[in-house]
Amino acid sequence: MKFSTILRHLREGAKNIIRNGWMSFASMSSIFISLFVLGVFLLLAMNVNSMAAQIESQVQIRVFLQLNVDQAKITELQNKIGNMTEVSQITFVSKEEGLELLRKNLGEENKDLLDGYENDKNPLPDSFTVEVYNPQSVALAVEQINKINQADEQQPIERVKYGQGTIETLFKVTNALRYAGLVLVIGLAVTAMFLISNTIKMTIIARRREIGIMKLVGATNSFIRWPFFIEGALIGIISSIVTTILLLAGYAQLVNFTQMELSLMMIKLVTLQESGWQTAGLIIGLGTVIGIWGSTISIRKYLKV
Amino acid sequence: MIEMQDIWKTYTDGTHALRGVSVRIDRNEFVYLVGPSGAGKSTFMKLIYREEVPTKGQISVNGFNIGKLKPRKIPFVRRNIGVIFQDFRLLPKLTIYENVAFAMEVIEAPRRIIKRRTMEVLELVGLKHKHASLPAQLSGGEQQRVSIARAIVNNPSVIVADEPTGNLDPETSLGIMNLLEEINLRGSTIVMATHNRDIVNSMRKRVIAIENGNIVRDEARGEYGYEV
Numbered sequence: 001m002k003f004s005t006i007l008r009h010l011r012e013g014a015k016n017i018i019r020n021g022w023m024s025f026a027s028m029s030s031i032f033i034s035l036f037v038l039g040v041f042l043l044l045a046m047n048v049n050s051m052a053a054q055i056e057s058q059v060q061i062r063v064f065l066q067l068n069v070d071q072a073k074i075t076e077l078q079n080k081i082g083n084m085t086e087v088s089q090i091t092f093v094s095k096e097e098g099l100e101l102l103r104k105n106l107g108e109e110n111k112d113l114l115d116g117y118e119n120d121k122n123p124l125p126d127s128f129t130v131e132v133y134n135p136q137s138v139a140l141a142v143e144q145i146n147k148i149n150q151a152d153e154q155q156p157i158e159r160v161k162y163g164q165g166t167i168e169t170l171f172k173v174t175n176a177l178r179y180a181g182l183v184l185v186i187g188l189a190v191t192a193m194f195l196i197s198n199t200i201k202m203t204i205i206a207r208r209r210e211i212g213i214m215k216l217v218g219a220t221n222s223f224i225r226w227p228f229f230i231e232g233a234l235i236g237i238i239s240s241i242v243t244t245i246l247l248l249a250g251y252a253q254l255v256n257f258t259q260m261e262l263s264l265m266m267i268k269l270v271t272l273q274e275s276g277w278q279t280a281g282l283i284i285g286l287g288t289v290i291g292i293w294g295s296t297i298s299i300r301k302y303l304k305v
Numbered sequence: 306m307i308e309m310q311d312i313w314k315t316y317t318d319g320t321h322a323l324r325g326v327s328v329r330i331d332r333n334e335f336v337y338l339v340g341p342s343g344a345g346k347s348t349f350m351k352l353i354y355r356e357e358v359p360t361k362g363q364i365s366v367n368g369f370n371i372g373k374l375k376p377r378k379i380p381f382v383r384r385n386i387g388v389i390f391q392d393f394r395l396l397p398k399l400t401i402y403e404n405v406a407f408a409m410e411v412i413e414a415p416r417r418i419i420k421r422r423t424m425e426v427l428e429l430v431g432l433k434h435k436h437a438s439l440p441a442q443l444s445g446g447e448q449q450r451v452s453i454a455r456a457i458v459n460n461p462s463v464i465v466a467d468e469p470t471g472n473l474d475p476e477t478s479l480g481i482m483n484l485l486e487e488i489n490l491r492g493s494t495i496v497m498a499t500h501n502r503d504i505v506n507s508m509r510k511r512v513i514a515i516e517n518g519n520i521v522r523d524e525a526r527g528e529y530g531y532e533v
Contacts, residue, residue, distance in 0.1 A: 005413050210396055216354070217455070218384035219411040221377070 005223070013230030016203050017238075023202050024235055027195040031239040031290060034188030035283045039247040041181030042279055043270070048174045050270050061130040061142055062161040069156045074126065077156060080148050081130060086137040091129045098124040125158060138162055189290055196294025197301075200232050204302045211303070225303060229295050236291020240284045247283070248276055306332050307353060307463065307494070312362035314348050314518075322348035324518035325362070330496065332462070335489045337505050338498040339529055340515040346498040349515060350465050353496065354386045355379050367462055384412055387456030387464040387493070391471035393448045395440040395455075401427065402436040405454045412459060426454040430484060446477030450484065457488055464488065466497040470504065482508055505529040 017024045063081070065074070074092065082090040093101070099122055103114050117123060132141050142160050149157040204211070214224055255269045307330040314323040322345045330336055338346045351357040352364055355371050364371045369382050395404050402423055409419040427433045430450040432443075440448055449469060456464055466485065470478035482504055489495045499505060505512060505528065512527025513520055522530065 002413050004416060005410075008410060209394070213394055213396065213407075214411055215380070216383060216388050216394075217408040217411050217459070218380040218382075220380045223380075223411060223413075 001222075009223075009226040009230055012227035013234055016207075016227060016231040017234060020199055020203055020206070023199040027192065027199045027235055027294070028239040028242075030188075030195045031192040031236060031287055032243050034185065034192045034290075035240055035243040035287055036247055037188060038181065038185040038286065039243060039279055039283055041177065041185065042282065043247075043251055043275060045174065045177050045181065046270050046275050046278075048170065048177060051170065060162070061132070061138065061145070063128040063130060063145060063157055064159045064161070065126045065128075066156055066158045067125055069126065069154075073154065073156050077148070078128065081128065081145060084141060084144055086132045086134070086141040086144075087130055088133045089131040093127045093129055095122045095124045095126050098122075098127060189286065193290050193294040193297070196232050196235055196291055197298040199235065200228050200295045200298035201302050203228060203231060204298065225299055228299050228303065229292070232291045232295020232298070233288060234291070236287040236289070236294075237284065239291075240287020243287065244280045244283050248272060248279065251275070306330065306365075306367065307496070308363075308365050309352070310363045312352065312359045312364055314345075314352065314357060315360045321518050323352075323359075326515075326518070326520055327362075328513065328520060328523070330494060333489070333492060333494055335486070335495045335510040336497065337510055337512045337527070337529075338496060338515065339500075339505060339512055339531065340521075341531070342500075344515045345518045346515055347467060350467055350496065350498055353463065353465050354383060354388050384459055385461050385463065387459070387461040389449070389452055389456050389464065389466040389469045391468040393440070393445075393452045395448055395451055397440055400437050400439055401432060401443070401451050404440065404451055405458050408455050408458050422458060423454075426458045429457075429487075430454045444477070446473050446480060449473060449477075449481055453481070453484055453488070457493065461493060463494045463496070466495065468498055468500065470499065470501050475503065478504060502529040502531070 063077075065077075078090055078092060081087060096118075099114060099117060102124070106113060130141065130145070132138055139162075142162055145157065145160055149155055211224055252272050255271060258269050307328075309326055309328050312323050312326045313321070315321050326345075326349070338349060340346055348357060352359055352371065353366055355366075355374060359372050362372070366382065367385050369378075371382070374382060396407065399407065405426060406419050406423045409422060414422070424433060424436070427436055430453055432447060432450055432454070435443065435447065440451065443451065449472075453469070456466075464485070469485070470481055473481065478501060485495055485497065486508065509526040509528075512522065512524050512529070514522035514527075514530060
């Protein structure tokens with residue numbers, strides 16, 4: 001194909017979009033909606049994933065000891081737990097350090113709340129902070145720590161705390177989001193595809209005379225097909241670019257807002273730099289595929305050349 | 306050159322449009338195709354530009370065996386055949402210039418040549434000054450001249466015209482006929498179906514009469530031969 005012919009097909013394809021104004025608008029809107037929903041789900045999933053990862057990386061097991069445990073027992077426990085294969089690190093946190101930690105977590109404004117609980121009045125127990133190599137083995141490690149406790153006649157461990165429940169819920173949410181998003185997006189994409197194919201069908205019907213004349217003057221089949229193909233692809237590309245711009249602009253606003261207003265709530269969204277290219281690539285890619293797919297179906301079905 | 310050998314055309318509804326037609330039309334001939342409505346004139350012409358394929362028999366146009374042509378070769382055969390219709394078949398949203406240039410775009414001619422050649426044929430049909438008008442702004446005769454310009458712009462060796470003066474008044478018809486004669490003189494073979502007795506009788510050419518799917522008359526300088 002000559003370069004001038006390629007340009008001609010591009011021109012014709014673009015003109016068709018304007019000629020079928022309302023139908024083009026309808027298919028663009030439907031692509032926009034499907035891709036926008038996809039985008040929202042995508043960003044949501046990315047954030048949940050990143051939150052899960054953050055929490056996973058922070059997974060610690062806190063082992064609180066009875067108040068009357070002596071130093072020898074502490075060392076013995078520390079060695080036993082530290083020698084478990086799952087455990088990467090074990091740190092002893094004395095009751096004094098525990099108080100400091102608590103104070104720090106309460107923040108600058110509330111630090112005097114704990115005044116008067118020092119030394120003998122410290123109600124906190126001694127504890128260990130245990131970290132494991134693999135978040136999945138938290139439950140196993142906890143089980144073994146409990147066994148160590150039961151094997152000891154003194155039962156020096158008062159309580160073992162860990163965030164397993166939170167993680168499991170998060171995983172469930174992520175998975176549910178993924179499936180719901182996938183089903184919804186497939187449904188919407190198919191709808192969008194049919195709308196595009198309908199638009200192309202309208203173009204083909206509207207231009208039946210023209211196609212007849214093209215055939216009479218000796219146009220090849222591919223010459224006749226190309227503009228329709230380009231029309232569909234352009235509808236897909238244009239609407240997906242619009243979707244990407246609006247979605248990411250909105251998301252940037254949201255990220256800004258959470259950073260300004262909600263930073264205290266420890267919500268940290270995935271930044272635009274981290275998620276932008278991936279989201280844009282996926283949306284524009286999918287939009288193009290939907291456009292090409294829709295026009296191909298119509299060309300095959302209605303354009304008997 | 307067009308050659309038909311024992312051509313039969315039966316449509317799917319069982320109509321026998323042509324029943325064993327054999328004819329030979331030489332290069333540069335001007336042929337009138339006459340006969341009552343439904344006699345098979347249109348089918349005869351459609352076979353030439355491969356809108357239809359014969360049910361039986363052989364037809365060759367410019368040396369191509371039209372009946373056995375592979376579908377992807379059809380466009381290239383059509384580029385050598387200009388077709389003119391009674392209803393002009395112009396594209397209403399395109400200007401006169403664009404309507405004619407369209408036929409050249411389709412064969413991927415370079416833009417510069419398209420421009421030169423389109424203006425050339427518009428001048429030949431006397432419509433150069435209206436190149437920017439839309440078809441609706443032109444009279445019937447002018448529109449038919451545009452469709453003739455489109456038919457000849459690619460220099461086809463054969464022109465097929467299906468009642469080109471059917472919608473036009475006698476005076477305008479005469480202008481169209483002069484144009485077709487001029488094109489014929491420039492070297493194109495012309496096959497023209499018509500019901501116009503005056504034209505056939507005043508511009509004496511070869512006349513082929515078809516009735517009931519058969520050729521009933523073929524005269525070198527014939528007359529229309531039917532009462533109107």
